[in-house]
Amino acid sequence: MDTSEKLFEQAQKVMPGGVNSPVRAYRAVGMTPRFIQSAKGAYITDVDGVQYIDYVGSWGPMILGHANPQVLRAVEQTMKNGLSFGAPTERETDLANLVVSMVPNIEMVRMVNSGTEAVMSAVRVARGATGKDKIIKFEGCYHGHSDAMLVKAGSGALTGGRPDSAGVPAAVAGDTLTATYNDLDSVERLLQANKGQVAAVIVEPVAANMGVVPPAQGFLEGLRALCDEYHALLIFDEVITGFRLARGGAQEYFGVKADLVTFGKIIGGGMPVGAFAGSRELMEQVAPTGPIYQAGTLSGNPVAMAAGITQLTYLNDHPEVYTKIEANTTWLADQLRALEDKYHAGTTVNQIGSLLSVFFTEQPVTNFAGAKSSDVARYAEYFRHMLAQKIYLAPAQFEAMFVGNAHTQADLDATAAAAEKTLAAMANA
Ligand code: PMP
DSSP states (O other): OOHHHHHHHHHHHGGGGSSSGGGGGGGTTTOOOEEEEEEEBBBEEEEEOEEESSSSGGGGOOOOOOOOHHHHHEEEEEEEEOOOSSOOOOHHHHHHHHHHHHHHTTTTEEEEHHHHHHHHHHHHHHHHHHHHEEEEETTTTTOOOGGOOSSSSSSSHHHOOOOTTTTOOHHHHHHHHEOOTTTTHHHHHHHTTTTHHHEEEEESSSOOSOOOBOTTTTTEEEEEEEEHHHEEEEEEOOTTTTTTTTTTTTHHHHOOOEOOOOOOOOBBBBSSSSSEEEHHHHHTTOOOOOOOOOOOOTTOHHHHHHHHHHHHOOOOOOTTTHHHHHHHHHHHHHHHHHHHHHHHHOOOOEEEETTEEEEHHHHHHOOOHHHHTTTHHHHHHHHHHHTTTTTTTTTTTTOEEEETTTTHHHHHHHHHHHHHHHHHHHHHH
């Protein structure tokens, strides 16, 4: 029994499934999760001292690599003055200014502590501002675990085989309508059938929680037009895409304007931070200036703000990061597609920006039905082979591979070589 196995046994006695977030339990890949000791740059090291090339990156925040020296220094310096005051600090304004300057079409920001909170609050703003209750989301998109969003959800909810959670009141779920990703007609039908009742359409501008599914040409533009026509707000959930696709996120990358935007992950540099943002007119309807209540004891935490400011400042000052990580990810996707041509292991590779997924299906994956056609047992096999070769991937088919600035060409070469061994073995199996 290795150390991870021992620790996992103990963990399972005191935490459901031994974890604090379901996908970490490795159930979808039939293994014991690696317990992590440390991480640096592109590498993560488990408690037995095995080092892996990491493509999870804490599920997105570590775009500059683990234990970035500048971020660590900012955290260290800030924490000396105290960890939390529950009172305003200058850093909150600094991070808000930075976010407003980097992201198009937003004038004001409210900080929260997670992506879940960001979305939950943005949905409340949409409902409060429009006076309407219904929300349209897309099947297979994940927007955190608030009640209204756990309807046909992606990520861990999907991996667990229960995209609709127990414990969500039917009345709440009833106000969440689900459309098909990349299918504008499915959205228009819902808007027609629920005329005057839809507060917002919420979308992952690149779906990354059913595996990576890029928006089809015209899909986001079409959503914008439909929202305008039916007087619904358009919410871009940029918890993954924010500061990743481009400095200004998906709005900049695709040139489509959202009314409300949510952030998480990268905005906190590895600390628990989320945010929602929009026009002054919408955001001033939030308490204390407006009637839409939202609050948080630890929101705007000084140490978390310091980490976020440092990471975002670096990204703002180094736009070449985006060119590099996109080129590297495109390279890796090309390699993986060439391996499919060579070995016929039955994969489809989706990639956009620094996000990539290898689906174990031969049909194109443009929506939830396509993603669901994947053979999850074969993904699990792929995952186990890759892990044995020290490549640390998401332990589930319906997640993204995150490429970051710390990955070198040597790391990518090693990854492609491991994938070749794996796919060759799987093709012959
Ligand atoms: N929205 C999206 C698009 C996400 O990917 C996630 C988490 N992966 C969330 C919201 C929820 O964020 P958190 O886990 O920080 O609550």
